[in-house]
Amino acid sequence: MSPQLLKQLTSLKPLGAVSQPLRCVWSFYSTSAAVEPSSPSVKTAVPGPKSNALKRDLDSIQNTELVRFFVDYARSAGNYIMDVDGNVMLDLMTQIASIPVGYNHPRILKALMDPANLSTFANRPALGMHPPAQFGSDLSNTLVTVAPPGIDQVMTMACGACSVENALKAAFMAYRRRERGGNPPSQEEIQTSLKNSPPGCPKLSALSFNNAFHGRTMGALALTHTKWVHKLDFPSPNWPIASFPYLKYPLEDYVNENKAEEAKCLAEVEDKIATAQKSGQPVACIAVEPVQCEGGDNFASGQFFQGLQDICKKNGIALLLDEVQTGAGASGKFWLHEHFYLRDPPNLVTFAKKMLTGGFYYTPDMRPTEGGRIFNTWIGDPGKVVLLKTVLEVIKEDSLLARTEDTGKYLLQTLLDAQSKYPSLLSRARGLGALAAIDLPDGASRDKLVDKLCHKGIHVGVCGSRTMRLRSTLTLERKHVDVFADRFYAVLKEF
C-alpha cells in the first residue's frame, strides 16, 4: 500500500462513528463484485469430481449422505449458484427456500461492510438481559413493520424449530393462565413442574396434521409427520393428528369435491379435539402450515383456514400458523395467510429461513405475563436483524412483492402449459408466488426429472412422495422462468 493511501486511511474516525469515506469504498467495492450470469452452464456431472472429493473429506467428520454438491458461494450471484466444479445453475430451491434476494446481493455485502454494524456482528449479546442500544428500534424498523395485520408483539429466535417450540410454550402458558382465572400458580404446580410431572407440567397437547413439517426438536417434531427419517426412534408425546385436505386439480373442475374434502378435515379436527379433551390431554394449540411444503406442497383454501380459526375460537385454542417457509414475501403477500382473509389475526405466526432470523409474532393474549418465560442465552442474533433490515429495504425499493406475484403467475402458467402438453407425465400444477410445484406419476420419475434438470443447469427440489418443488428468491424474473422453461421442455422431450 502506498504511503499516501495509508496516511489518508489512517485519518479515519474510530469505530462506532460511521466512517463515510470507507463506506463509499466498500459500496463501490461490493457492487462491483458479483454479476448474475444470463444462463446456466454445466461442465461436469453433478456432483462433479471436486464436490465428490470434498464430500469424502467431510464424511470423515459427519454423515454427508444428503450433501448434493459443494458450493463456491463467492462466485454465486443473484439467482445462479456455482458449484466447486464450476457448474453454474439457476437455483430454484435456494437453500431450502432460505435465500430472500439472491446470492451476494450488493446491498447485503454493503451492510456487512458497514462499520456502523461492526460491533453488532462482533458481540453477540444475551438479548434478554443486555440488548444493544438500538435493538428496540431495529425491531420496530424491521419485524414490526412487516408484522402480520393486527399483530405487534414479536420475539426473535435462532431457527425455525426454536421458533415453533417457543410459540407452543406461549400457547400452553396462555391456556393455563386462562384456566387459573388470574390466580397465581399453586405451590404444588411450582414444585411438580421441576419434576416433569402434572399439575406443573400439565397433560396438554397440540394438534397437527398428517404430512405436516414444523421442525425437528422434540416439541416441533411431535407436530411433524412427513418422513420416517425425521421421526424413527425418537420418543414423542402422543399428540393428536388430523388429516390435511388433499385437493384435486384443476381446482375449478373440482369445486364441490374439494369443499367436501375440506369440510371432512375440519370435522376430523373437531373430533380429535373432543377425543383429546375426553382422554385428559386437551388441545391448547393447533399448529398448521399455510401451505404444507415438505409434505408435498399441499394447498388448502382460505375457507379451510377460516374454519380452523372458528374451531380454535370455539374451543379456546391458540392458532399457530407456521410461516417458516411461506413467509417473507414468498407468496406475493408478505405472509401467505394474508391470502386467507382470516376474520382475526392468528395467535402465533412463526418465521425463519428468508427472514434470516427465526422468531414468532403473537397476539397480546399470548404474551408471557412473567419475565424469563420465553428465554434462552442468545434469543436470536441481532446481526441477522441487521441483515433483515437490508432485505426489507430491498423488497420495498424494488417492489419485490409485486414482482414475486407476477413472476409466480408466469411460472405457474409455464407449469400448466407443460402439463397440458405432457398430461401422462405431469399433474396438479400449483403455486403462489415463489412457491410452485408439479406432480410426477411416482417418486422414481420425479427423481429422474430433477436429476436431469440439474444436469441442464436447473436446480430444483422435491417434496412429498412424487412432487417437484420450486422455491425461488423474490428477485426471480420472467427471463429466469424462460430459462427454466427452455430446459424443462428439453428434459421432458427426452423422457
Added chain:
Amino acid sequence: MSPQLLKQLTSLKPLGAVSQPLRCVWSFYSTSAAVEPSSPSVKTAVPGPKSNALKRDLDSIQNTELVRFFVDYARSAGNYIMDVDGNVMLDLMTQIASIPVGYNHPRILKALMDPANLSTFANRPALGMHPPAQFGSDLSNTLVTVAPPGIDQVMTMACGACSVENALKAAFMAYRRRERGGNPPSQEEIQTSLKNSPPGCPKLSALSFNNAFHGRTMGALALTHTKWVHKLDFPSPNWPIASFPYLKYPLEDYVNENKAEEAKCLAEVEDKIATAQKSGQPVACIAVEPVQCEGGDNFASGQFFQGLQDICKKNGIALLLDEVQTGAGASGKFWLHEHFYLRDPPNLVTFAKKMLTGGFYYTPDMRPTEGGRIFNTWIGDPGKVVLLKTVLEVIKEDSLLARTEDTGKYLLQTLLDAQSKYPSLLSRARGLGALAAIDLPDGASRDKLVDKLCHKGIHVGVCGSRTMRLRSTLTLERKHVDVFADRFYAVLKEF
C-alpha cells in the same frame, strides 16, 4: 474521498480474491478501535435513565422484565462493558458466559472485515445439502482441532438447546440400532413413527439430575430442573431424575462426607435406571453438566463422573456431557471434563456459548447410519465457524488456557480470603478457571450484594438459590481480579 484515493481503491481485485491492501486498511482500522479501560466508572443508577427509556420502548413489543441494562457494544472493550448511560463495568458475567475473548477483540473485527470471509457471512447455506467449498477444512481447522480427547466426529447446530436435542436423538438412534441388532426398521416402526406412536416412537427416556439446566426446547427442557419459570405449564415427558451431589466445603475437611454423598447419588442413578427399565421406559442416555451452572455452580469429583460412565457402560447407555457453559477453555482445559480423567471419551459432548456456534461431538457408535437423521435447514452457521477460527487462534497464540488457569486460581484465592474475613456472610467459595462462585446466607443478601457490586462497576451473575456466579472471558488477568477484589471488599464492608 479524494479522487486519488478512490482511484487507488477501485483498482482492487474483485470479491473472492482476497484483497491484501484492503485487509491492511481494515487491520489498522480495527486495531485502532477499542481500548480496554483500566477501571470501572459508574455515573448513574444501573439501569440508568437511558436504559429505562429504551426498556419502556422495547416492552411495547415483548416482555422485558429480565432486561438488566442496554449496552453500547461499540464502546465496550475487552473485559469492560459500557451501558447506554455511559457506565463502564468490569464484566464478570459476559453475556451468560458466552463472550470468549472480550468485547470487540481486534482479531474478531479483522475477521469480520476480511473480504475472504464476506461470502460466508452473506450467504447462509443449507449446510446438510450445499456446504461451502471450505466447510470441511474449516471444521478440520477448528472444531476437530479442539475435539475432546478420543472424539473426532462433530455436527454444528444453531444454539445450545438444539445441540442437546440433537445429541439426544443420536443417543436414541444408537440405542435402537443396537436393539435391532443390525436389522433394518420394520414397516410397523416406520409407519407408527409418523403417528408419534410406539414402536416407531419408542418409550425411551433420558436421565437427568436435580438442579440441571440443559436448555428450554421440549427435549432439553425435560432434562432441566432449575426454576419454575423455565418449566411451569409446559407438557413434558416424565423422564427419570436423580440427585446431583451437593458437596460440603472446604473439600479437604469433608473428604469422607463428600465421597459418601457422591456414592449415594450414583446408587440413586442405578436405582432410577432399574425403575425406568421395569416401567417400560428404559434410559437410553444420561445427560449431565460437568459443573451444574444455572443450578448453583455445583461441582462433583472426577470419581463421580467416572462412576457415571461405568454405570452407562454397564447398562448400554450413552453419556452426554453438556459443556455448553463449561467448555471452550473456561476451566483452564479446553473441556471441563478433561479434569475428570474418564477412562473412555464421553459418547456425546454438546457446546455453544463461547464456541460461538452450537454443536456436539460424538463417538463413532453415535454416528447416524442413514442420511438426514440429524438435519435441519441451517444446521448451524458457517459464519460462526469463521469467527470461532479466530477465537481458537487467539486462545493458542496468547496461551489463554494457561492464563485462565492462573487467573482462576488467583480469583478463587481472592474469594477464599474474603470468605475467611467474612465467614458469616460468605461460604463455599469454589471455582475452576473462568468459573467461580461463592454462597451468601440467602437469596436476598445475595441479590443485594450483586446489586451493590454493579453500582461499584462490577457486573456479576447469580445461580441456584443463594450463589453469586462469576463467568469471565478467557482474557481476564490478575489485574482485573485486583479491581474486582477492591470493589468486593468495599461492598462487604458496607454490608
